[in-house]
Amino acid sequence: MQLKRKDLLGIEELNREEIELILETARSFQEVSGREIKKVPALRGKTVVNLFFEDSTRTRISFEIAAKRLSADLLTITKSGSSVAKGETLLDTARNLEALGANLIVCRHRASGAPHWLARNLHASVINAGDGSHEHPSQALLDLLTVADRKKRMDGLQVAIVGDIAHSRVARSNIYAFSKMGAQVRVVGPATMIPRGIENFGVRGQCPQVFYDLGNGIQDCDVIMMLRIQQERIIWTPFSSLTEYSRFYGLNREILKRAKEDVIVMHPGPVNRGIELEPEVADGPHSVILDQVANGVAVRMAILYLLSGHS
């Protein structure tokens, strides 16, 4: 099994074998991150460019560390706001980077589909590090790795994703990821945050179940993934107030009792403590948030390594 792709744009396009290969490779890289000398020469001579048109410290740093641990040359370009939409376009920037010898372009962009468009126009590999409300494949893969490490199985797991599904790329990628691996996904949130057609989304026969009630949504769940309330991507406020949101859709110790005893609580970060997660839950025994961060580096090393082979 090898990954025969130029780009990684979403989980939608991956099959189960490809996902397993990436996870297996990531496990090998977990070991590298545990060493004293956390560096291997695998990507010596390759140039990785982090092209971040939207602010994201965590994902950017995670990709940076991953590239450095693989001995790649690394360049980070961050441009935020609308200066990119007009004038020097995204494609211009990317073509310049390619002319300068970039082999892998890690792209974060506020517009859904921007990395796809880059990928079609470039020879370099494009890795989607989050596009608009569309996908965030490396996040879903690190989430899978975190769950697999904890639960040792995927088939039949009950996974609840809670929050603004409509505007969440993390939700979309994770719905694909978990349902492709055989887990049953539920989406939980007020109807204003549940997008049209979600009940037919993802893998046929394993489309998400919709819950408007948090308690019912997490009942007997093995995994709860809380999404960050993304004020910046919401055009019309889909709820009345943060206080009310947190009362009805925030995860606290009390409501958590309705999930399985060994439930794990995940969050893509950064956590709005006191809004979607009670601090005691975020930092409590069920939380695997820091595992997610650590696994992020291993997964991104695996992605960079597997994609950099293409000729």
Place this chain on the structure above:
Amino acid sequence: MRLHIKNGFLIDPKNKRDGRFDLVICDGCVEDVLPPGQKVAEADIIDVSGLIVSPGFIDLHTHLREPGFEYKETIQTGTRAAAAGGFTSVCCMANTYPVNDNASVTQDILKIAQESGCVNVYPIGAVTVGLKGERLTPMGELKEAGCVALSDDGQTIANSQVMRLAMEYAKSFSLPIISHAIDPVLAGEGVMNEGLTSTRLGLLGIPHAAEDMMIARDIYLAKLTGASLHIAHLSTREGVNLIKRAKEEGVAVTAEVTPHHLTLTDQAVGDYNTSAKMAPPLRNSEDQEALIEGVKSGIIDAIATDHAPHGVMDKEIEFDQAASGVIGLETALSILLQLFENKSLSINRIIELLTVNPARIAGLKRGSLEKGAMADLVIFNPKEEWEIDPSKFYSKSRNSPFTGMKVRGVVTHTFVSGKRVL
């Protein structure tokens, strides 16, 4: 000079002709329509055996982009594209720069069309000044200058009071109002149909309701005012139902549909194909079926291209930033013939909605080929295959959702007022 077009198969819905007829053209008009085999004295002969002869097509909805956006299209390139697609008359929308909201712009357009156009150009004036949805345009002067209808196409007149007054005022000058009916607030920042595909792509959707409720509003206002209302680019099943009910109640409403809404669904957006982005957006297969049914049953009056050329810099960008609109003049016939081939529509019906019906809506004395009529006609081979390649188009722009498709139907001749333009 007399022209004898012989051995063709004439389809002329207005005159209910559908069979082998020869046409004799002289001095820009149809001199005679003859059964085949007759001799015509002193005439050049064009033998069109195996081809279909039809009145030239009339497009109620074209964006020629001139003045102001000549990098997208000009009257010269747009009318050449029209001729290539078999269109002999185009009604050009007012969203130019400057906006066609006063007589001098209309006169300019007609002057340029006279100089550089090769088909008939009928300007559509704006309903409100600057398309702002506030102040009414001088509709009487626009009509005098040559406008055949009024529309703020591209913008919806959100203020119902303004729309009511516009309808009443337009009625005074016997001009129809063409409504681009999409509730701008409900559509919000949406960039495609709201549904599974928009959810899959993480793009903001435009619900059907945004269009349906605006069509309903305009129908109520047409009923209130007695004005002639024409609904542009119908895209939803409910829209068809609304038009049907309004017609049954005797409201003066007509409607058009585009070739792309008749043949594509939102799945054509695929992986962010900006050439499948337009307003209203491509809907789903239920809507598509209802639109075809609407054409079949006569609820929908006309097929219009909504030819909306855009430059590379408008389209080769992020999907949500990309301009809305697709080109259509050079593909309309072939795309519509697909509906004939798959037995959804008869060829006569298609031609009716491209000729006599749009002529009636815009009040044009064209669209038919009886003795004495203007000799606007198109001759095409319905069987000949070709592959859609916008780089070979006369249009300046390339934003076709049909790129790469193999289709049938090639226009071999186009005549405008007896003069061959293709």
Place this chain on the structure above:
Amino acid sequence: MKPVLDAEEIKQAIQKIAREILEEEELLEKVVLVGITTRGVPLSQRVGALLKEAKGIEVPAGVLDMTLYRDDLSRLSTHPVVRRTEIPFSIDGKSVFLLDDVLYTGRTIRGALNALFDLGRPDRVGLAVLVDRGGREIPIEAGIVGIHVEAKKEENVVVKLKETDGEEGVFIE
């Protein structure tokens, strides 16, 4: 495929390796075994068992995957699968014996040495291989060789072990 060694001969070759390790490090105090994936791993386990038989001492054994240190990575169109490196003990100050099935160009050992030195600083590194088929492209030699086999450049020396292949034998193809 032409057989060169059978199961019995492999057994003897492995016994020779164990013997020579004991000759070099009689007390086994600082000895650790590191098998290079894939077939170096069962080799190191078998050698470990023989050493335990002889001295009653459990010698630590680890697994080293040198894929990430290959010198041809940038030329490959798809990157090979990375196996896990598992060396759950410190190699600092140890006497490390690297084990592999076939010594040919020496490039694998070059990569393995680099990988090893990213993990720590051993006192000494020895190399033990089941088969030395000649054909070196870089100046690396094994101190301990189970058996020497003559093979031409276009030939492939294939080692099969029960643990990884379900059968035992060394072949030339």
